[in-house]
Amino acid sequence: MRTYILRRLALFPVTLLGVSILSFALIRALPADAATIRLGASGSACEECIAVVKKELGLDKSKPEQYLIWLGNALRGDFGLSTATRREITPELRDRFFTTLQLGLVTIFFTLAIGVPIGALSAVRAHSVSDYTARFFSILGLSVPNFWLGTLVIYLPAYWWGWTPVKQWRGLTEDPVTHFALLVLPALVLAIGASAYVARIVRSSMIEALYADYVRTARAKGLKEQSVVWVHVFRNAVLTLLTVIGLQFGLILGGSIVIEQLFGIPGMGSMAAKAVADRDHQTIQATTVTIAASFLTVTLIVDVLYAWADPRLRV
Amino acid sequence: MATEAQAGVLAVPGQRRIDFGLGKVRRFARRQPLGTVSAFVIAGLVLMAVFADAPFMRTTDPKEFGSDILVGPSADHWFGTNRNGQDLYSRVVYGARPSLMVGIATVLISVVGGTVLGLLAGYLGRFVDTLISRLAEVLLSFPAILFGLVVATWLGPGLRSVIIAISIIFTPVIMRIIRGGVLVERQRMYVEAARVIGCSEARVMFRHILPNIGPLVIVVASTTLPAAILAESALTFLGVGLPLGEPSWGNDLGPQARAYFNTAWWLAVFPGLALSLTVLAFNLLGDALRDELDPRLRGSGLGER
């Protein structure tokens, strides 16, 4: 077990390095850099001006050099100044990270709250009308584009009742109640899609387990139906569920851009999207590495739990 | 080689063959009503996309600037018109094309790519596995939509970049799943048997293992397609993707629909319905397939490393 964990941990920095190099290369492959944008937008493109701005932004050095400088700073925990706004990245990134994290946690909560009951119901009544209905609605939630759902959620109340869920943003320390209240709807919108996966996993794991040998044995032994279902069957599902949750969490961390934009949530997703538009190299590097690190951490935890439970899978 | 052919024909114990006889189809239709209906819906959609400009569809040029601005559904315009006077019905019909193209192309690229890589990684193990898995991990930990955004911006607007971007995002995921399945199959007797009689690695992978993870591949493909369609619409929402004028469901749900939401409900409803219906159909079909083939997937559970 320990070697497994250590081996996985050792690969961590390798992957992160890979991510940072990929991100660095990609951003610089984009047409237009921050200097050109700043000047070009006002109709100035004189060479000295561009040279000065480039120097200020550190874009005048060679690419490998730029990367190494970035790496050196990042290892010390300093993500530098944003290429676009010249503000320090680290404090803002930290705040946004926690916001996205909270959004993720609330989403996971709702995902489980919706998905598990539906999946369990489907499994216990497999191939019946309830099963089909449950599966249908579950998948329906998955099929509607979430930005569409989000728009409806924001718009319709405004027109019908003169109210929107998008209020003035309040940080966690400012006003925790409002803060969480603001996260509820976006989390629900995200959860509606994610819960379908959960429901499906729960359903298939439970079905598989319900008809498995050891369950038959337990039934034959005379154990009550309830305990059969919950103790033996659910344990089996939980493992697979863990993996899915881990995956979902990782996806949310990196993929909530759309929802953040819609609901005006200051998370990492919108920071990253804006940075791409502004060709803000430093911010993009910082956000991708942070998101990647979180994703890797989550999957590592999940895999370790999984491997601890099932030694066959310590590949 | 004769010996191999004989070995194949002899049906080594434990090896399962996939049999696509009519009986299977009928059984599917009986046990998975939702899935069957979806299959028909999909067929209809594909036909609609292919025959979009046929006279019987009664579509007009979806990019023609017309003079009936923001008119509601009527005899002339079944789905109404948009801000540019374009017939929404035509736009929705033609809009099926980019969505389906993105879905199909992405599936082809990422499923084929992912399967091949998964086979290589799962079967060959060791160095190959490490290499492929590490690369996949790098891509996987890269925030997906951001990656799509950057790649699509880099490659410029258009279907091609969207397809490439989405395919690159999906391939590692699929690779992982297939790899998981291969790892399980690798333990089985028929693999051992095939190697004993001298089959080359390639042969074992593609002629023996591949058919047995067939159901897995099918299920993966059927879930990738709708995911690709949704991903394309998300990228369009974020501003990369097809140019605004092109008929595409993602575009039609864009700024216009949301700006005139209150007064022109049809702008949002029809493309939204079309998109959701398509994705729903694919998802239901995929779900039904998975349900049917599930027992055979035991041990290769999705989401596993």
Added chain:
Amino acid sequence: MESTYWSRYWRARIRRRAFLAGTGMAALGAAGLSVGCGGGDDDKGGKATATAPQGGATQPAGSPTAAPAGKRGGTMRIAKASPDTGLDPHIIVTNPIHPAKAYSHLWTYQPSTKTVCYDLALEHEQVDPLTLRVKIRQGVKFQADVANGRELTAEDIAYSYTRFPVALTKGSQVNQIQWGWIDKIETPDKYTVVIKQKNPFASNVISLGSSAFAVVAKEVVEANGGDLMKVMNAGSGPYRMVKREPTGTRYERNPNYFQHDPPSPTYVKEGPYIDAWEESIIPDPATIKAKFIAGELDVLTVVNIDRLVADELGREKGIKVVKGPANGHLIMQFDNFKWTDKRLRQAIWLAIDRDAFIKNLYLGEGLYGGPTASEFAKEGYGLSQEELKKLQAFNPGDAKKLWQEASGSQTFPTIKMVTQRAIPIFATATEFVAKQLEQNLGVKVEVEVVDPATYVARAVAGFAEKAPKPWDLFIAWELSLQTIPDYNALAHYVPVGYGAIFGNLRPDSPKSDTAAFAGRMQQLWNAQAQELNQEARKQKVQELVRVIHQEYGPAVPLPVPEFAYAAFRDRVKNYPEKDFMYANAGTGLFRVHDIWLDA
């Protein structure tokens, strides 16, 4: 406040005028015309002319310290899609609201009434065509935490207005046209500023009214490494920025704000009415609109609202919709490196059905592009709509003939156009024009739709190398700046503006025809910019516009919308109904002092 001869003089004049006008001081921003704004009378050679105040709250005639018309207090809630990129007023002009609130200026300019509204200044005089002399108030203090709240003097103005060349090296967006005419600034005494000009400039006073000409405290600039990009407050404006975060900004009243004297009847001695401004950053325009409808935002302007939305909102309770003159310009730039054959340019010119353009894109509410805006054209700084319609007539037959005659399809087997997605009008206009050209000229057109950053890069490509651009036709949209009768529209047609950078119209172009054309356009431009006599200037601007039409270049003016719309909740009073569109681009003509909130 010492009572100088001048202040008594002005007070007397205004009293008389108010008496004569009968309706007294106006409640609109035109109130700036009244006491606080000296009116910029004709006899002083200032650019602005005084016109009769427009309707609004009436004043008992002749009383300079009248009771305020509005209520004090309240927080104004607005929203925008993306945060500012920097706070330095001399560098970033795309955020004009900030300097309008946090800094003071010599004056602001009101385009709708053509008046100069004094802020720091007490009077101004064009001593000779190259010298502008301004007297400023005494006792104006910087904000409490800026330079210890010391007094603002002429030195500060001189320092601020000579920062521009330095700011340019930091990537300043303030165009040279706005400040390039300033040679140096002298300060004969603490409260007098003398601006020496390099050349006569008819719009110098208007130019100085831009929010870019904010007065900053030298100490703060130096303490921050030479720029104010991250500094929230470095001036003496009516509001202080207290919060700046990715989710929004907040301004609160500056308790130290100097008192205008005599005070304007629409804003009290203690400073502006509104207590605070709360601006939220909401990336999605649909969400902004939803919030406005739900009553959580007070204003919805320009970018987020067009006629259809305005109609819809007008039916809602508690919302007021106003319609004002639009000030945008749509220009289709030629790459003047390639389009040297006049016949080809003419073919393009004739091949666009502008009436259909207006009908489709502007729902029939559009005007032929001048290029100067219709407001200015109406007074003579441009051509009339009738004349423009004739000069921009649609003639596909001739267009096709010319195109073939000049072998257009050989020079341009495919016409490449570039546009961006972010602003719908760009993309739609480009597609419309592309279709027109395809239909009417029988030529293939390829439209590349890119993201805004790449769009900018494409626009300026080729400039440094004096090389052709990666496109053939390029549509750009300009919101007018307030200076010079629409210089920003004309700026695309002359080298010194954007003509050289965006259009390859440069006097040193390797293509001799283009070089000659560029030189000519520059000359015409200089002639009108330096013409101080208004009537003569009008003639010169018209000449410039006519030449553009005769040469079918260097760019094609496209039709523009006729109106801009804004919506605000009933509680907002005195919002500049005729000038609100100027609060958006780099104009900053926005006076925040006069707006008040009812409840």
